[in-house]
Amino acid sequence: MNNNFMFNMRTVVLSGEDSIRDIPAQLAAKGAHRVLLLSDVGLESVGLVNKLIGVFEGNKQIELVGVYTDIKADASCDDINKAVQYANKVKADSIVALGGGSVIDASKGIKYSLEHQLDDIRDAIRGGGRIDVGPHVKPFTIPHVGVPTTAGTGAEASPIAVFFNDVEQVKASLVVSGLECDIAVLDPTLTLGLPVPLTVSTAMDALTHAIEAVASPMSNCFTDAYAIQASRLILDNLPKVVSDPSNVNARSELLQASTMAISAFTPR
Template sequence: MSTMSFSIPRTIYYGEGSLEKLSTLKGKRAAIVTGGSSMKKFGFLEQTVALLQKAGIESIIIDGVEPNPSVETVKKGAQSMLDFGPDWIVAIGGGSALDAAKVMWCFYEHPELSFEDIITPGSMPALRTKAKFIAIPSTSGTASEITAFSVITDTAKHIKYPIVAADMVPDIAILDPALPMTMPKHITANTGMDVMAHAVEALASTAATAFTDPYAIQAIKMVLESLPVAYAEPKNMAAREAMHEASALAGMAFTNASLGLVHSMAHKIGGEFGVTHGLANAILLPYVIAYNRKFSDKYDYAEKILGLGDLCKAIDGMNKKMGIPSTFKDCTEVDFNEAKFKEVLDRMSKNAWEDPCTLTNPGKPTIADVKMLFEAAYYGKAVK
């Protein structure tokens, strides 16, 4: 085996009240990056500003990050940072806000770069010449607070690009369960299944190691136990805390082991149709597991450790309990028009096959395999 590495944030604060740690920072200016109005609505944005002020840190707010952050959004945010000159970047909100803030950070530190300059793995230059990064997730799903990943959408090409760079792992992650308690039930479901997809794909990844497997297995266990409770009882603090921690654990696994076809395909069908990433993952996961079982015994390994009869059935069962459809044609979140699906299928399959996450999927999937899986997940067909 070649030399490997294992990276996680230098510091992780977790548990009730952990947001208060912002008041202990040392610095002068902070750029706070957030998405829509939820962090403002529930008072977390105001609290963040006040805690930074208590630390003697002046701040600006860069808001309006959309659910699928675009190249234009990150460029605009980077310009605001260049104008203000922060030494801390504080990303608070869902995965989209955290992902966008990471790439804003890159363009703040290196304004001469274009988006095309950073989309190839290994092309990101060194960060932390101007600022350090804090990530505070409001959803228990993307694990962007832990990872070296960011997903940005090129709206002109209708493609989501996963950007991977070890330097994008945040300096500090704050996991305060008070934030995800504000999530609506459908977002709890979608983001929770994103956690499951991260853990399952990291486990089966061809780059999985003895360092990553324990995090993946524990995350799967915690999602199976706590996601149905968090969905049914939104104010259950123990379940919210467990899901927030499971998300981070899965993130530790996949940022070091990478992912697979579930994410490759979710990135591309999300780019074409605008479907929420976690929902796409939830629908795709059982189909990809069925395909991957031909090449990997890691699902058997997980079932043995966790005492599960069938991981796919367990995932299907959770999806059904939370109202997640088993096929894209039955998905009502966006318009999955069949004519459009057929029109973009070949392009979408090729783009998914070229996605970096495909490189660590078990076996050696072809474009034809990816197309077959898209059709299976759209129509509910058996996986060949």
């Protein structure tokens, strides 16, 4: 086993039914005042966006200054740039991303652009992408919350984001220490409407992350612990959700497994 490594689980995990209610307090503790909610039209149509909007109503510490839902699956650089323009327009100082991997990856690109005052995210990923990891990387200053609605990619805890560079016609990766969300809110009630086939396919994504982490020559005792437990949670709970999609506890543990698996899989 590799004994020379750095393991940094920077993301704070907040898990439980209705845990989204704690988001305003968590953001306030990080100095946020003006929050931008990012999501997509699909989640807006099923009421999840409004559910999250509701947790900010009446809050005197935090103001929800904007809701941006024009983020598409496999977000393009243009999608990122338009969202950045909107964030600047409403003078947002913090981000909440509600969605699957595409939305949360997009939020990372938006955070990166805001932090580095970029008008075009392509400037950061020309030639296929950017890798900038290690203790030399300047910490991000924009409070960032990820609220996953699928239990698969684990994007909320990953310092990797993937976008489609529509000029170069390639998918490009942005890999930067600290790009992951500051806080991952794992609220299983948000996944209750997820169809069983999509629940299964996203769980297989998480299981793949766990298996690859264990098989990696860079694995260590920490990554093995996360990956093996993530695998157990998936194998124990996925059949329960298939049999009973309303099983909140099982869905909660699938979300936990997804976050654990990506934490074992990704570089820091």
